[in-house]
Amino acid sequence: MKKLLLLPLLSLQLIAASIYWHDSYKDALEEAKEENKPMLIYMSQSGCKACEMMEDKVLNQENITQYLDDNYICAHLDIHDNDAPKALKVPYTPVFHFLDKDGNVIKESYIGGTKASEFIKVLQLPQT
Numbered sequence: 001m002k003k004l005l006l007l008p009l010l011s012l013q014l015i016a017a018s019i020y021w022h023d024s025y026k027d028a029l030e031e032a033k034e035e036n037k038p039m040l041i042y043m044s045q046s047g048c049k050a051c052e053m054m055e056d057k058v059l060n061q062e063n064i065t066q067y068l069d070d071n072y073i074c075a076h077l078d079i080h081d082n083d084a085p086k087a088l089k090v091p092y093t094p095v096f097h098f099l100d101k102d103g104n105v106i107k108e109s110y111i112g113g114t115k116a117s118e119f120i121k122v123l124q125l126p127q128t
């Protein structure tokens with residue numbers, strides 16, 4: 001009986017620990033303006049081992065998902081097929097672009113993968 005009670009709790013925890021990723025730059029930009037939040041644009045590509053590592057071991061960590069949910073509007077785009085401005089298109093993955101609610105760069109893009117303990121530092125924006 002205890003095992004049956006744990007299953008719904010684990011399911012809720014998985015739902016709570018997920019990031020809502022827009023699959024369109026334009027949709028993320030529209031929400032960023034509505035919510036008055038900066039954007040994190042994550043670009044990846046199929047077969048990228050560092051992207052897989054970030055998704056499997058970093059972007060699903062509760063402290064990361066909570067931080068992103070509280071502080072950003074997020075978009076996850078394929079590097080080869082997306083509606084992002086040309087200035088954001090680079091040949092490396094993973095790449096994380098930091099933009100304000102109007103689509104202007106507010107912090108240098110982060111290229112590559114890292115541990116969750118380091119990535120949380122990368123996500124922090126300078127205070128204005």
